[in-house]
Amino acid sequence: MSQQIRRVAVIGAGTMGHGIAEVSALAGYEVVMVDVSQDILNKALERIKWSLDKLAERGTISKERVGEVMGRIKTSLSIAEAVRDADLMIEAVPEKLDLKKQVFAEADKYAPPHAILATNTSSLPITEIASATKRPDKVVGIHFFNPPVLMPLVEVIKGAQTSDETARRSYEFVKSLGKEPIMVNKDVPGFVVNRILIALNSAACLLVANNQYSVVEIDSAVKYRAGLPMGIFELQDFTGIDVGYLVGLAVAERDPMLRVPCPLLEDLYKKGWLGQKSGRGFYEYKGGPYERANIPREAGEKVDLTLIFAPAINMAAWLLRNGIASKEDIEKGVKLGLGWPKGVFEYADEFGIDKVVEALNQLYSRFGYELFKPDPLLTQMVQEGRLGRKSGRGFYEYGAAGTVEFKEIILRKEPPLAWIILNRPQRLNALTLTMLEELSRALDMLWDDKDVRVVIIRGAGDRAFSAGADVTSFTGPLHTYYFFLYNRKFQEAVSKIERFPKPVIAAINGYALGGGLEIALACDFRIATDTSELGQPEINLGIIPGAGGTQRLARIVGLGRAKELIMLGDRIKADEAYRIGLVNRVVPKERFEEEVRSFAMRLAQGPPIALTYAKYALNFGTQVPVDIGLLLEAAFFSMAVNTKDAQEGVMAFLTRRRPEFKGE
Ligand code: NAI
DSSP: OOSSOOEEEEEOOSHHHHHHHHHHHHTTOEEEEEOSOHHHHHHHHHHHHHHHHHHHHTTSSOHHHHHHHHHTEEEESOHHHHHTTOSEEEEOOOSOHHHHHHHHHHHHHHSOTTOEEEEOOSSSOHHHHHTTSSOGGGEEEEEEOSSTTTOOEEEEEEOTTOOHHHHHHHHHHHHHTTOEEEEEOSOOTTTTHHHHHHHHHHHHHHHHHTTSSOHHHHHHIIIIISOOSSOHHHHHHHHOHHHHHHHHHHHHHHOGGGOOOOHHHHHHHHHTOOBGGGTBSSSBOOSOTTOOOOOOGGGGTTOOHHHHHHHHHHHHHHHHHTTSSOHHHHHHIIIIIHOOSSOHHHHHHHHOHHHHHHHHHHHHHHHOOGGGSOOHHHHHHHHTTOOBGGGTBSSSBOTTOEEEEOSSEEEEEETTEEEEEEOOGGGTTOBOHHHHHHHHHHHHHHTTOTTOOEEEEEESTTTEEEOOBOGGGGOSOOOHHHHHHHHHHHHHHHHHHHHOSSOEEEEEOSEEETHHHHHHHHSSEEEEETTOEEEOGGGGGTOOOOSSIIIIIHHHHOHHHHHHHHHHOOEEEHHHHHHTTSOSEEEOGGGHHHHHHHHHHHHHTSOHHHHHHHHHHHHHHTTSOHHHHHHHHHHHHHHHHTSHHHHHHHHHHHTTSOOOOOOO
């Protein structure tokens, strides 16, 4: 409990008010709830009791505590009476400025001079509400999220005249509730979280309205590729189209930066399709209130995520540059308030700040809204080369990034990723022994490098991954035995990929033929651009694949398909390769790097040790009789269970947070 606050008056006992009263009483405060009728107050008490019973059922609190907590909540029909000996008032009446000012004027009159008067408003100016009182220094925003019992985040907002002391005490109060406060230093419309949410919705809406993408495509992309808990449109259906539309109008009126009208939302609002609660919004809900929108996993493949996230990143940069909230608080805001798996600045660093600025310029020139004008902080970062992960520095610093140039490959470290680039673009990255030796050396360097969790192999330029072994090396008389040795060396280098203890991705941008494809086959995953072509054309030269093609290709696509590819020697296009299971993903050429990176980042967030074991059990357990394979699996399983990462994974699962795996 906060030392200076003991008694709390909650004005308005609706959706938010009853929840705020509940969390306050749970933390030990004496609470008085006020509303306009005893009926409403009784209902609020019932809702609180129901919720406490649920917590007791789940074992979060003991059964005895339900009664004790209920005992701390009184009700009253009079604001004057409720605030008379309150140390803190939290107002949660409907979102109407006049009404709120009335409540504050009355509370100001009857509350003791030291009492803090807080509002839970989502969109009204704190400063204006404070003007109804004679203590604007003690008026503050304490913005809970719905439902307060479950949502950990609370924004504490300073109005123009709120004193530091009031802000500090409010912050401490929120912490004493077991909630996570973030400090919003200026009373800007939408504060931190809703501003970022509005910005995220903006481009998505315009791009759908302009037929670039569909609702489902965007929702699928943000859910399954970016990892947000709900799609952008799905979430709006869930909160209510009316809520989003009206809050949007209210904040847009106060702030030109938030003036990004969404024609789709207005249309739905006018039709009365208010989302899940009315059975229809962006989606149709025929199966009752708990039905989830139908969003297929693959639907979002072609969506440019940078374009969708860029306005939210721009907004976050604006908040940071103007000192409205700290970087840490903004990150906490989107993680705890919106359930994002990563902070908005983390996304920015992954997309690349230069790419974000490009996307913003594109949106700005198309739609002209102020929100899309790249923030000076972002343009400055680009000028300084702080481009995010790929340059080792963006909003965050990343391990030792750097580039090592070999003769025929480049090794680029971009922790937690590393790129090995086959670098003979003028020869379509045709493989030479030098290149293979260098590939092998690069893998050795990365073998136990703690900064690097995933390796990506790609070709330089945009025409080929690798078009195969350099056939010029086959000319000239050479004894069969030396060919054999040469071939074994080739195989050794390729096999090292398979034995490498971390996931390796082949990023195929163009031709992956012959030896080139064989390198890709030894990788754990293959991601190809839609214009790529793959094949084992050796038979056309009168030879056969020599770096694992006959073995690995058959294991990946089955004997029949492998025979067709190897014995006919035809090249196939990426979509055909996807169909037969030869590649894991096909992505548009223009988004190649971004897609590969985001796939790799998902792996990089996984438990490194368990990933090694899984890779080995899969690669080698399938080469031996099944009983031995199962033994191998059991051995790896028991080794994985005994890691700290496994403890972390289970803890995170139980407490419903994302695990942070350290490779320990
Ligand atoms: P609500 O309509 O569920 O509850 C408001 C309550 O205030 C009602 O029970 C009403 O009878 C009562 N009330 C009306 N006039 C009153 C008066 N003069 N004195 C005492 N009580 C009075 O509204 P809700 O959703 O709880 O919203 C309340 C505030 O919280 C609004 O400012 C809203 O913007 C904000 N908010 C709402 C969130 C939500 O998801 N619903 C999330 C965060 C903030």
